[in-house]
Structure formats: structure tokens, C-alpha cells
Amino acid sequence: MRILLVEDEVPIQSFLQRSLEEAGFQVDIAPDGKTAEQLAVDAAYELLIVDLGLPDMDGLDLIDHLRRMGVRAPVLILSARRSVDDRVRGLEQGGDDYLTKPFAFAELLARLRNLLKRNAPSVSESTRLRVQDLELDLLRREATRAGQILPLTTQEFVLLEYLCRNAGRVVTRSMILDKVWGMRIQPDTNVVDVHIYRLRGKVDGKGMQPLIRTLRGVGYVLKDR
């Protein structure tokens, strides 16, 4: 999968390129808007990562240009600004996404995959999710592990569903807060950890192989093998 990374700052460039290539993407780099325009026309990219503060033009203008030139690939916008301006909001509604710096790479990866999935032809939604011996029935809102029904609250079920949908991938605390509770907040306290701890108590019973793993400093991952 080919990705075009439009970013002028070398440290971020190299760190993103390395991490993305490790995650299995093929990455081309454009250090400014002009190069980006040339590259985007020459090659068909499946996704673009665009930094808003480019040396030669505004990132949003670049996206406008590319759209007018017929580039249809979804865009992940990187912004160093704190507040998200209305144009970014507009793009977000148009199917693109944004991330403010600094960000956890896990979150960037998750948003990237989301964008690619959104653009792919939709596969008919399954009503069941299965990760190893854990099974979720989305219609009956029931979770079983090794055939045993887990006594989950509604909220715990939603949380587990989110982890299952991202099985094998790292999810950060702020991603969980965003997707499960619908809030982009960063609490001072360990509220998310307590939820995960409780969920783990129910999912990973005694003598079972633990499924929910904590990656300290990053987030959580539901092991899929």
C-alpha cells in the first residue's frame, strides 16, 4: 500500500517513514507542497498524510489543489495547532481525518487504517466478532469466552467490542475515550485504566491465557494470536 507523506520536518519525516514501513506501508516523502503535487499526479497513492505547516503553502490549500487535480485518496491531516479550524472540520466531514501533534504512533496507525477501510468497498457487517476463544454476538450484546458467557455491563461490552474490532493493534487511552465515550479529553486520572482492569478481570479468568495486554506508555492491545 502506497502512502504519500507530506511533511517538511526531517525528524518527524524519518520517524514516520520508519514506523510506517515497519507497519507494512510503502512510503514516499514530499518535503513541500510543490513536490507533493508532482508526486500525487505521477503515482496513485491510497492515502496522503499532510502536515498543515508546509514551507511553501498552507496544507489545506494543498489539499484543495490536489482535490481539484483529481486526487481522490483520503487525507490524514497533521496539525501543530491546538484548536481545529473550521476548514479542517469541513474536511473531516468530507471523509478525511486529522490528528494534532504530538500524537502516539498507535493512534496515527489506527486513524490511517480507519481511513483506508472507509474508502474500501464495504464488506457486509458481520454480526459476530471472534478473537481466539473470545466471541461477541453483536445482536444479542453477549460475549462468551471458551463458551462461558461473560457478565459484562453495557459499557464493558462496548469497550470490548472496540478492542475486538482492533484486535492485534494498539489502541491508546485517548482513542478509547474518543470511540467508546465519544469525548476527546485527556483526564489527569487513570479512569480508562480502571475500566480496562475491570474488563480484564471478567475476560481473562483464572487459568486462562490473558487476552488484554497493557503496553505501558502507549495503550492496550487485544492479542489475536
Place this chain on the structure above:
Amino acid sequence: MFSKTDKGFRSAAWRITAWAAVAYAIGTLFVFFSLHRFVARDIQRRSDAWLSGEVEVLGDVAQRTPKDSLYQRVVEEVAELASREVPNRDETEAPDTAAVFFLERDTNNAIQVWVGPGKSADVAHAIHQSVVRQDKPSDISIAGFSIPYRVAMARLEDGSTVYLGLSERDQLRVLANLRNQFLVVWALVVLLGCAIVFSATRRMLNHVRRISEAASRIGHSDLCERVPVSKRGDEVSHLATTLNKMLDRIEETIHQLHTITDSLAHDLRSPLTAIRGKLELSLSMEDVEEQQDAIIASIEELDRLTVFLNTTLDVAEARADALRLNKSAIDLCDLIQNMIDLYEPSMTERGLLIRYENDGPSFIHADPSLIHRMLANLFDNELTHLPDSRTILVRVRNESQSVNLSFEDNGPGFSEDVISSIFAKRIRGRNSQGHGLGLAFVDAVVRAHNGTVSAFNRDTGGACISIILPVTHAR
């Protein structure tokens, strides 16, 4: 630095003066023409009165004087005497009879007595040509005279007629004098008026120029300077006052900005030093696990630093009234339920009980992400400061114009040294683990939404934070 002969600077005083001069000249001319008309009529009336009176006297004399050989002499003498008292006569000139003529005709229109300049036949012809009425003198042009005569007529009992003519020469001279004098006065008055208008506008515009010069100096370098304010209290001094107020505000904002950058630099330094130290230490560690611990701790510290940075900037922006809000309708009641769902496990962990009272949906028009973060701060605050096994009561009340939100607990309450400045920046209670910005952020968000927030200790013990947010509807 700035001279009056600045090429880019063209005074509007000249333009204003030119317009004022035109208006002034036209106005005074109009006044003069009315005056001139009035004076001309009055002179006419006076000479008419003189003529009518004199022709009657002369007629009387002619009638009473016996028609003998002396008759002509007597009437001529009287007529000559009369001609010396003509109205509007120039006193400096020698009396002359050229201004007056006297003519008596008998019933057959034959000339009996003639006193005056020119030929009697011409006069008789001119009188014959026009109609001279007995009740009112009229103008008659006589051949050989460029200036017309005003002629009055009287009919005697024997049927003969007497005519008395007065040249309009003196009358016209008076009016000409009047016009000449007016021209001089008019020119002087217009010049004086222009001078006054010019100096007045120039003075005012000079003041404006000084203001603009000061403003430009301030724009270039010194923000502490202020534009000069005159004591007159007119529009110009009002402009200066307004400008100064604006400058005060700008200076204050910049001052705030300096304070923020200074304190930010200060606040960032120690955590950055700690992170750097930890990472440096991890380089020399043999144990991989230990090394990882240090790195993870650094990442967590960096995350906290990011949150702190964002919050500080938000608080600063809100204080400077520069926080950008993306408002939409949100149900506070529902939102708090959501928050409680998020925080309840953590609360239970600490043995804290949370109770929620509400009046059903409470819609406010506000920035969702700021309100989310504000509520998270309030819950974090309770979670970090309340001792174990206490109860928190969250209440949402719907008023007609506002939504009242309160957080009450039965903990030890705020300590005396903290309560007065609880919403100020970086206040931490004892044993506080937070960055000390939580309540400052709450205060900033509430203010940005035109609400009020207060913190106090309840009579029955425990702390209470009360927030009132106005219900503003989307247009």
C-alpha cells in the same frame, strides 16, 4: 522625524477653507442684494415724497402769483430755491441746478415757465411721449441726458400744469457708493472668515496629525506611549481617548502574553529536565526492563506535559477573551451521565459514592469539547482531592434562563489558604498530584460561555463548586 511638509501629507484645511469661502461669499452676496434693494426703494420713496411736496408748493406759488410781467421771475426764483434742497445731494459739491427742472404749461400746452438744464422743448416732448400721473412721480428719459429724470406733476385750477423733474443722478450715486463700500467690506469679511475657518480646521487637523504621528510611532516601536489627548472633550479628543483605550488593551494583552510565555518556560523546564535526565540515565542501564521503565515513564511525562501545555494556553486565551468556541446544542444532563459512567469505576475503587440528581434534559449552546474537558476536570478534582469513602452529589437544575450545575461532597472542604484564589492559576491543595490548572481551566471555560462559577465550603461541611451556564439558543 515627521515634518509638516511631508509629501504624503496634504492638509484637508485648504479644502475645507475653500468650501467655507464659497459658502460665505454666496451667503453675504445674497444678504447684500436684499439690502441693496431695500435701500434703493427707500431712496426712491424719499425723493418721490420730496417731488410730490415740492411740485405742490410750486403749483401753489404759481397759482397765487398774479399773472403779470413779474410772474415768470417770481416762479423762476422759487423754482430755483427749491432746486437747492434736493434730497441725497452730495454736500461737498457746489449746488447746481442741473439736477432739477421746472416746467409750467398752460391749457394749450404752451410753455409758460422753464427753469432747468437743456432745452425746454426736449423736456416738453419727453413729457408728451410718456404719461405723467398726478398722484405718483414717474421716470422719464430726456434726449441729451444719459440719466433719467423722475418727474412729478400738479394741475392748477386754471387748467395749466406744472412739472418738477429731479435727475436720478444723486440717487444712483448713493447706490454706487453703497456697492463700492460693500465690495470692500465683503472682500474683508470673506478673507477674515476664511482665515478663521482655516486656522480653526488647521488647529483641529494638527491635533489629528499629532495623534496619527503618535500612533505611527507606537506602531513602530514603543507600546507604552499614548496619543495626546486635548482637554476640549470634542470628537478629536474622544478619538484620542478611544485610541488610548485600545492601546491599553493591546499592551495588557501583550503583557499577559509575556507573563504566559515566561511562566510556560518556567513550568516546562523542570519536567523537561526530568525527562531528559531519565532518558540519559536509561542509556547507562544494563537491565533492559529497567531501561524500558525509564523510557515509558518519559513518554507518560511527555503526555502529561502536552496536556498541561494545551490547558495553559486555553486558560490564557480564555483570560484574554480569545478562546475560539465551536458551539452546538448539547444536553448537559446526558453528558454528565456519560461522564459518571466513565468515572464511576475509579470512584468505586476509592470507595467514593457518586449520586446524581437532575431535572431531565438540560440543553445549552456551548462548545462540546471544552465542556467535556471542563467536566473531566471537575471529576478529576473530586477524584484526586476527596479522601476515601465519601459521597459526591452532582446536581443539574434547569432554570428559565440558565442551567445550574453543582458538585458537592462531604470531604474536608477547601482549606482557608486556598479558597480565596481557588480559580487562579496553579493553585494546588495539599497532597495534590495534578498540575494545578484544573479549576483555573473550569473557570476559563465557564467565563468563555458567559457563565459564573463559585467555590465554597458548605455549612454542613464539605466543598461545593457551583456553576451557572446561560441557556443561549442557536440563531
